[in-house]
Amino acid sequence: MTTAMAAPVAVPCEEVDRRITRSRRALRNALIELATERGMDGFTVNDLCERADLNRGTFYNHFKGKDDLALSLQTEFMDEIGRFRDRMQELTLMDLAKTTVTKRPLPVLVELFDYLREQSDLLGAMLGPAGDAKFSQQLRDGLCADLIWGLLHERYRREPTPFVEYYIAFYSAAYLGVITRWLKTGMRESSEDMARIAMRLLLIKPGESLTV
């Protein structure tokens, strides 16, 4: 397999053609709009192309179908989320201790909520009642669960008991629920507030005082 490189003068590398990026952006926006309005099952490829103002053939040039487009947007998002996950797993106990001293929320958490806000149109469509159950689970298992694992004592990480597994399931679902609620109520709280709330929910115990 001697694939002789065609040796272009300037390596394109990124997608060069503006038409492609324009079509994809239009389709992205149309999908999010329609999914928000009618749910993922409430519209057809025809509707999608009409909203995006482009030909149906163009759509099929890029994606295999509606779900393929949705999946594309989701993985794009999840890749970015992966960076946050990696950063959080590198957190030391020092970093955590620092937050209780300085009373400032974890910077990486604040940035995470900033990013979630930035992507709130996509998330609102996918996490909503008529959204994509698969995506919710991806986010739960690919972000929240990993974070909780990182907080566990190494002893439990190496030999998880049945209860530890439920413990993980409990907290990862819980944080996805918090994020979902924040998005659904219009993101009234600032990213800093949400980071603080997230920290506090980790340490609270029912019955304790809940005053803000």
Add this chain to the structure above:
Amino acid sequence: MTTAMAAPVAVPCEEVDRRITRSRRALRNALIELATERGMDGFTVNDLCERADLNRGTFYNHFKGKDDLALSLQTEFMDEIGRFRDRMQELTLMDLAKTTVTKRPLPVLVELFDYLREQSDLLGAMLGPAGDAKFSQQLRDGLCADLIWGLLHERYRREPTPFVEYYIAFYSAAYLGVITRWLKTGMRESSEDMARIAMRLLLIKPGESLTV
């Protein structure tokens, strides 16, 4: 509107015709099977009727479409769940205190997990990755959330702060996550064990010992 009752000898009241119940049961089973195998979007009304071994016209005699059938099964389930919710909201602090003394889990919680196991075929189909996001939220808000509200001090129930709202979202999503995981891993734990785990998750705080 003087509706003269036709005065049948034995009031049918319940659905009399066996054909109806048979068709509905066949459709119920077929839906659950196919939804489990391929997800809610992975099959057509044709597939459904073929699996249920009845005519497509028969299906449309009973339901408006695939989603209508699913909704019917869901509300049937949620009605039953409502009874558990009511019973749990009547729990007194005495009942809770008793469990810590006798080391026995709350009977109503055990019965709840029994019922969930009984309905695990439906739940597995609806709560799975390719399930129905709407149903997940119904269960979260219609069971878990109400339970957590019941545990709150009345002070917070009457004037919920923003944090309290997130607190509710946190714990209700958490318990739905636990239930989902239990179902997905084949319900290895007994209902008693699950009731105990549920109680314990309410009282635990990260960092504490997690030994079973």
Add this chain to the structure above:
DNA sequence: ATCGTTATTGAACAGAGTGTTGATTTATAT
């Protein structure tokens, strides 16, 4: 066992959505 009722069947139908094709036009990068 018979009878009136009614659910089910099978076939057919129009309508909508899908996914693909080919020729044509248009926009793009160089």
Add this chain to the structure above:
DNA sequence: ATATAAATCAACACTCTGTTCAATAACGAT
């Protein structure tokens, strides 16, 4: 300016939908 490639348009066979109808079968009640 030109070669390249994306977008367009029309058409296609196909599947699924939701409804109709007459005919059949199963049902509950007498």
